[in-house]
Amino acid sequence: MSFDLVNSLFALLIVAILAGTVVLYALDVMQNEDAIRRNYPVIGRFRGLFTTLGEFFRQYFFAMDREELPFNRAERDWVDHASDGGKSTVAFGSTKQMSAVGNAIFVNASFPPLAHEFEAAHPTVIGPDADQPFHPRSLFNISGMSYGALSAPAIEALSRGAAKAGCWLNTGEGALAPMHEAADADLVFQIGTAKYGVQGDGATMDWDKLRTLAANPRIKMFELKLAQGAKPGKGGILPARKINEDIAQVRGIPMGQASISPSRHTDIANHSELHAMIARMKAVTGKPVGIKIVVSSTELIDGLSQSAAALGTEGLPDFITVDGGDGGTGASPMPLMDNVGLPLREALVLAVDALNRHGLRERIRVIASGKLVTPSGVALALATGADFVVSARGFMFALGCIQAMKCNKNTCPTGITTHNPRLQEGLDPTDKAERVAQYVASVNEDVATIAHSCGVPNPQDLARKHVRIVQPDGTSRSFADLYRAGSFD
Numbered sequence: 001m002s003f004d005l006v007n008s009l010f011a012l013l014i015v016a017i018l019a020g021t022v023v024l025y026a027l028d029v030m031q032n033e034d035a036i037r038r039n040y041p042v043i044g045r046f047r048g049l050f051t052t053l054g055e056f057f058r059q060y061f062f063a064m065d066r067e068e069l070p071f072n073r074a075e076r077d078w079v080d081h082a083s084d085g086g087k088s089t090v091a092f093g094s095t096k097q098m099s100a101v102g103n104a105i106f107v108n109a110s111f112p113p114l115a116h117e118f119e120a121a122h123p124t125v126i127g128p129d130a131d132q133p134f135h136p137r138s139l140f141n142i143s144g145m146s147y148g149a150l151s152a153p154a155i156e157a158l159s160r161g162a163a164k165a166g167c168w169l170n171t172g173e174g175a176l177a178p179m180h181e182a183a184d185a186d187l188v189f190q191i192g193t194a195k196y197g198v199q200g201d202g203a204t205m206d207w208d209k210l211r212t213l214a215a216n217p218r219i220k221m222f223e224l225k226l227a228q229g230a231k232p233g234k235g236g237i238l239p240a241r242k243i244n245e246d247i248a249q250v251r252g253i254p255m256g257q258a259s260i261s262p263s264r265h266t267d268i269a270n271h272s273e274l275h276a277m278i279a280r281m282k283a284v285t286g287k288p289v290g291i292k293i294v295v296s297s298t299e300l301i302d303g304l305s306q307s308a309a310a311l312g313t314e315g316l317p318d319f320i321t322v323d324g325g326d327g328g329t330g331a332s333p334m335p336l337m338d339n340v341g342l343p344l345r346e347a348l349v350l351a352v353d354a355l356n357r358h359g360l361r362e363r364i365r366v367i368a369s370g371k372l373v374t375p376s377g378v379a380l381a382l383a384t385g386a387d388f389v390v391s392a393r394g395f396m397f398a399l400g401c402i403q404a405m406k407c408n409k410n411t412c413p414t415g416i417t418t419h420n421p422r423l424q425e426g427l428d429p430t431d432k433a434e435r436v437a438q439y440v441a442s443v444n445e446d447v448a449t450i451a452h453s454c455g456v457p458n459p460q461d462l463a464r465k466h467v468r469i470v471q472p473d474g475t476s477r478s479f480a481d482l483y484r485a486g487s488f489d
Contacts, residue, residue: 021042024041024042024045025041025042028041028042028044028045029041070326070371070393070403071371071373071393071397071403074095074096075373075374076397076402076403078374079373079374079394079397079398079439080397082398082438082439082442082443082446083397083398083435083436083438083439083442084435084438085438085442098470099470099474100470101470101471101472102469102470103469103470104376104380104467104468104469104470104479105467105468105469105470105476106376106379106383106450106453106454106466106467106468107454107465107466107467107468108453108454108455109453109454109455109456110455111455112452112453112454112455113452113455113456113457117457118448118452118457118458119457119458120458121139121444121448121458121459121460122458122460123135123136123137123138123139123387123388123460124136124365124387124460126221126288126290126318126319126365127221127287127288127289127318127319130282130286130287130288130318131286131287132220132286132287133288134186134220134221134287134288136167136168136186136388137166137167137186138165138166138167138168138440138444139378139382139387139388139389139444139447139459139460140167140378140388140389140390140391140440140443140444140447141162141167141168141169141170141388141389141390141391142158142162142167142168142169142170142390142391142392142395142436143170143369143390143391143392143395144170144171144172144173144188144190144223144225144228144292144390144392145158145170145172145392145395145396146171146172146173146174146175146190146196146236147171147172147174147175147177147179147180147247147250148174148238148242148243148247148250148251148259149172149174149238149242149407149417150172150416150417151412151415151416151417151418151419151424151427152177152179152246152419152424153179153415153424153427153428153429153432154399154415154416154417154427154429154432155177155179155180155182156179156182156429156433157399157427157428157429157430157432157433157435157436158395158399158433158436159179159180159181159182159183159185159433160182160183160185160429160430160433160436161395161398161432161433161434161435161436161437161439161440162183162185162186162436162437162440163183163184163185164183164433164434164436164437165436165437165439165440165441166440167186167440168185168186168187168188168220168221169185169186169187169188170187170188170190170223170390171187171188171189171190172190173190173191173192173193173194173196173225173236173261174196174197174236174238174247174250174251175196175197175198175250175251175252176189176197176213176216176219176250177246177250181218182429183433184218185218186218186220187216187218187219187220188219188220188221188222188223189213189219189221189222189223190222190223190225190292191205191222191223191224191225192225192236192261193225193236193261193262193263193264193265193266194236194251194259194261194262195265196250196251196252196253197209197213197250197251197252198210198213199252202266203261203262203265203266203267204266204267205267205277205281207280207284210222210281210284210285211284211285213285214284214285214286214287219287220287220288221287221288221289221290221318221319222281222285222287222288222289222290223289223290223291223292223319223321224265224277224278224281224289224290224291224292224317225291225292226264226265226268226274226291226292226293226300227292227293227294227323227341228292228294228323236259236260236261237258237259237260237261238251238258238259238260239258239408239409239410240256240257240258241409241410242408242410242418242419243255243256243257243258243259244419247419265277270303271300271303271304271306271307272307272311274291274303274304274307274315275304275307275308275311275315275316276311276315277315278291278314278315278316278317279311279312279314279315282314282318283314288318288319289317289318290317290318290319290320290321290365290367291317291319291320291321292320292321292323292369293320293321293322293323293351294322294323294324294325294340294341294342294347295322295325295341295342295347295348295350295351296325296340296341296342296347297350298350298351298354301320301351301354301355301358301360302354302358304316304317304360305358305360308360313363316360316363316364317364318364318365319364319365319366319367319387320351320355320364320365320366320367321367321368321369321390322344322347322348322351322366322367322368322369322370322386323341323344323347323369323370324341324342324343324344324345324347324369324370324371325340325341325342325343325344325347325370326341326343326344326370326371343370344368344369344370344371344372344381345380345384347370348366348368348381348384348385348386349384349385349483351366352366352384352385352386353385353483361385365387365388366385366386366387366388367386367387367388367389367390368381368382368384368386368388368389368390369389369390369391369392371393372389372390372391372394373391373393373394373397374394374443375442375443375446375447375449375450376450377389378443378447379447379450379451379459379462380467382447382459382460382462383462383463383464383466383467383479384464384479385464387460394439394443395436395439396416396417398432398435398436398438398439399414399416399427399432399435399436400414400415400416400426400427400432400435401414401416402414406418411423413426414426414427415427444459447459450462454466463480464478464479464480464483465478465479465480466479467479467480469482
């Protein structure tokens with residue numbers, strides 16, 4: 001390349017930069033939406049750029065292993081290693097601040113069981129009185145993430161992984177998609193307030209559609225979602241940009257507009273109507289029926305108990321999924337995600353103790369949901385009184401999520417929460433299914449390790465007495481003393 005040509009190209013580049021600057025200057029001074037750009041043309045654009053890039057720079061260069069929210073690097077790295085089948089050992093001591101207020105510390109036994117004394121977990125039957133009771137195979141399972149919120153290859157990977165791991169897969173509220181049946185996984189069909197997949201007129205239940213679904217042998221249970229942690233008091237939100245023809249067909253919704261579910265079930269306005277809905281769903285499906293709730297008081301459980309006393313036990317749920325109020329995978333208004341609904345630790349205590357107080361605990365199974373991605377969180381939920389634990393974001397990490405915080409924008413760089421075909425190409429369902437299955441196995445194994453250290457042969461034997469909670473003065477108190485069964489109001 002001649003020297004003159006290089007000079008010419010350089011001159012053209014300078015002219016292009018100057019021309020672009022002039023154009024941007026004109027656009028900035030003529031717009032009235034952004035005061036910074038209007039007052040500081042061109043230069044003001046760098047503020048938006050740096051703000052956008054800031055979260056990425058913090059993640060990779062500045063944040064320590066335990067600093068990031070909602071999930072720190074240590075938690076994400078553990079899931080990544082566990083999903084790859086790697087060993088979860090570390091060297092040189094813990095980076096966790098053990099003395100932080102609220103930290104849960106498991107109480108090790110003086111004489112833990114030996115290997116030959118270990119017992120395999122035997123998950124309790126859900127809906128033992130149903131025509132078709134459900135016999136789960138895993139204490140740790142996949143929480144509700146709908147087709148629409150997640151991409152087709154992500155759902156397929158979860159289905160195949162669940163089948164390999166022997167855990168159940170909750171469909172989420174977006175109805176049953178073909179990808180849910182990519183493998184012979186146990187499915188929990190979730191019914192949200194819009195009743196996608198079983199909707200009649202005005203978001204009411206179409207009982208014929210429900211009966212048809214119940215005939216599917218892969219569907220083991222039905223979950224009536226009253227609320228979720230990301231947005232208590234508001235229905236599901238699926239932005240228009242995340243709706244394609246397949247999603248519209250599966251959900252039975254129109255193209256080109258956001259799908260906003262009602263704030264509650266239009267045909268359930270009180271405890272008696274909830275009781276009647278559950279009873280009829282049980283009769284129509286012949287399978288276990290439960291509810292998903294966000295807990296801030298015992299009002300719902302108290303009401304169900306009173307309804308059962310007046311109307312009979314047929315309307316009691318076979319299980320209650322307690323979701324933490326500190327957010328989840330779904331798009332949500334920030335005021336709800338940040339400020340409404342109790343975090344799972346307190347909510348779970350409240351629900352379990354209320355069920356005990358009403359004599360319902362042996363009849364109704366409890367499923368814990370909410371930011372439970374590592375063995376310690378799962379073990380704590382079991383010790384609190386849960387029968388099962390479900391996770392959504394943990395399995396997103398297993399699929400390759402990097403916490404890019406783009407779930408609601410259809411631009412997920414890992415292909416998990418986007419319906420952009422180009423971005424989905426990076427997600428191989430076959431490979432990710434193996435990661436999902438290994439993640440389940442790793443969690444169950446390490447929860448058992450915690451249980452053995454506490455002196456019990458089986459994770460189901462964990463109790464509040466096996467946990468201590470760090471107090472503001474730096475000392476710790478027994479979880480059992482803080483919240484004695486049946487005493488919390």
